[in-house]
Amino acid sequence: MYKKGLTNSIKVFMTSCILFVSSGAAAEPTKAAFIYIGPTGDHGWTYQHDVGAKYVKKHMGDDVEITTVESVEEGPDAERVMAQLANKGNEIIFTTSFGYMNPTLKAAKRFPNVKFEHATGYKRLDNISTYSARFYEGRHVIGKIAGKMTKTNVIGYIASFPIPEVIRGINASYLAAKSVNPDIQIKIVWVFSWFDPGKEADAAKAMIDQGADIIMQHTDSTAAMMMAEENGMYAFGQASDMGSFGPNAQLTAIIDDWGPYYLQRVQAVRNGTWESIDTFDGVREGMVAFAPLSDRLPADVRAMALQDIGELAAGTLHPFTGPINKQDGSAWLAAGETPPMFPDLLTMDFYVEGIDSKIPQ
Amino acid sequence: MVFLSPILALTLTALSTFFIFFLAGVDGFGAFYVLFIEPLSTQYNFSEMLVKAAPLMMIALGLSVGFRAGVWNIGAEGQYTVGAIVGGAVGLYFYEVEGFWVLPLMSLAAIVGGMLYAGIAAFLRTKFQVNEILVTLMLTYVAILLLSAMVHGPLRDPDGFNFPESRLFHDSATLPIIWEGTRVHIGLALAVIFSFLTYFWIKKHISGMQINISGIAPRAAKFAGFDENKAVWLSLLVSGGLAGLAGLLEAAGPVGQLVPHLPTGYGFTAIIVAFLARLNPLGIIFSSLLIALTYIGGENAQITYDLPSSITSIFQGMLLFYFLACDVLIRHKIIFNFSKNINHE
């Protein structure tokens, strides 16, 4: 009885607070929140989302109030953090990891007036948008550069988990490298982690020892870049410009540029024009960008890279353009054909022909 | 006397936290409010504290039984994970099959799974005298890797675009909510009921007392004809079963599916919970709530003051340090006088 009375009086108190706050809403800043899977200091995935959040703040100034929460476990904790943020009056919440998909779904049902933006997922509601980037376009460009720059004809690829996004990246890189260098060979090492600098360094070293002179990574730390730098090899930054960790090694980096998208979405909330959409942007829209090309690239390689970036930006180039066979030799795409987003690209679970490796189970 | 050291420990931890906030340039009083008061101030926060406390309570209960018997199962995290895998697999096997029996069957499977997993340590200890601390710890890592292998392989959602996670459990395989509008599920009720059952078992039933005595005075227990092996088996099976059940409750409750990141350290945190309660089953109800509060408070501190998430683990670590120290200091006097008396005899 006592407790019930207490919670009721708290409820009354809370309601009056909310009323008080909302009565002065007109000049209030729009409240936006970001939930991160890692620490913002990872210098990869989370870092880049945080750069996006800061971009919004920079452009909207006092019109926006941003809250970020880092290192949120995927699971029940994530749902609670979302609810807390919603209760604190945030009008739009960005949940920036695939594992937040089901927690986002639950939180969105609970708070129908709050807009949610879930990165890399596929479940949408009236108040959940999903967004991701065509990272494989970036992989295409670095694949071509790698194919030209390698002397040993061996590329080392550090992969995290065998999910479609990672497999798309491997296939895109391999096809691009092969198109300029028929002798190319790709060595793929799965580390089963997004973020374990020690293991990523070990993996980079193992591949360098096996003759790879170019390292690609689909993991988030800067360890592989530093190993490449130290051994005088080349590498490509992942998610952010890792040039300061490998001033000689980094040929370029695929940059996840979320800022403009975030700005557009927060402004849509402010203007009342937000609606649930599915975004899968690439080089053309600017969501996939590149760090400055290294001075070490010869003029012809540089020109080739720039031309490809230009064609991607113009929308005239698709990294997966037939004829392409699957690894087992069966036909996937006929000449000139490009794959549909669903199911081919979004559920990709096969290597293309020529890759001498197996996807774990 | 019972509450003296917990209160003292809390006070000291709070003071130290204040100091850390001061170093970090954060308004101490405000942060204090956010950490300790706010989690209790709204119905939602309060309910979330209960959600978080439920698995901790359940695991700590089982551990306290073993710790009383001097059996150090520190691998509850592994039993929790195996319970979730086995119970979850049953739920996925009966996917879309509706029936009141699905959830009980999953729970049973989880309990048996946790028991068998802890049973490995019991078997090795009773048969070969192998230290259970080391065995249970090693098996924890094996279990976590096993879960990862399962959700990447056999238990992966066939419609999930190859992402490493299982299907969402269907309705009959999902825990009922006992507090409408929140996430508080039946697991909390079970945990509280088990607390009382364990309390009476330890205090009143002969096998519970045996457990107690084998921990306090193993030689006396032997003379009295209590079988040490029986105490080892009993405490590992009980703690394993409860941890397994807790794992399933988390999977079929707030999470709703099997995911690779299901084990988030509850099995280890529960050890702290058990110690803060001085292994008293009823005390565990309170200590699990306290630790749950630190989690929620830590998140709030991050949202409001932009403090790093590491605050929570600093806080939990300090709380246990201070508590262990205070407890010993306060009790030391008693033991000391007591032993003096013995010497005089």
Added chain:
Amino acid sequence: MNELFIQIVLGISIASTPLIFAAIGELVVERSGVLNLGLEGMMIVGAITGFAVQFHYNNVVLAVLASIVAGMMLATVFAFLTQVLLTNHVATGLALTLFGLGVSAFWGRSYSKVTVDRIDAINIPGLSDLPVVGPLVFSYDPLFYLSIMAVFLVWYFLNKTKKGLILRAIGDNHDAAHAIGHKVVRYRFLAILFGGAMAGLGGVYLSLVQVPIWVEGMTAGRGWIALALVVFASWQPFKVIVGALIFGGISILQLHAQGYGVNVDAQYLSMLPYLMTIIVLVTLRVRSKSKSDRVMPHCLGKVFHSTQ
């Protein structure tokens, strides 16, 4: 192929050295009858301390010393609680790990975007250039040699000195050792401090040799593997090196196997060190029954109270 072999050996040594450091320290601690589950916490505090000092002073010696001190400071907390206040080893150790992970993350926030000069491999003119022997024997980083030296010294101390004998006696039966006048608490206190120093070194190896960066939680469970390693080595110093090479070797060789296109079940393979440790535990027991020699310190993890 020869070159590859040498590189693999170097890779394994880098993966193994932090384990050797942490494990050899813990071995002494456990031999004295104390179980410190705070290894992971002490390692990571050593890692951030060494990194921070290296960043500010760019002085490798200072950085390594600082990491030793940091590990010892955490160990002091543990030693004070368990030896003076007689708290439970398991609970105190866990609290230490939590505390260490939290403090390092809190303190290390400002260091996550910087890099420092790493500790390089030594180069002895003449010796390091010898074919095969040069790279295999004379081309590691100084900390690697230090770790091997530490193992040798621990072996010598435990087996060849009187104090080592007393330490082992204390670990096997603290009551008897106390009864004949040995300072149980003092020995254990010092053993714990040594354990902290070694864990600090293991940590700084990760942040200054393996990859010179600082990230939250970068020990990634290596403290727990080191704990397993002590058991795997059946509390014998030299077996720590063997075990570390096997544990480190598994992780390096599986990466190499993948590079050659061999399909590896990473999850099942990663279980191996833990399963092997359990098997070793069991076989040790089976053997020791017949030989009647105890390998595991008998008082491991038991609280010692001098009035008992």
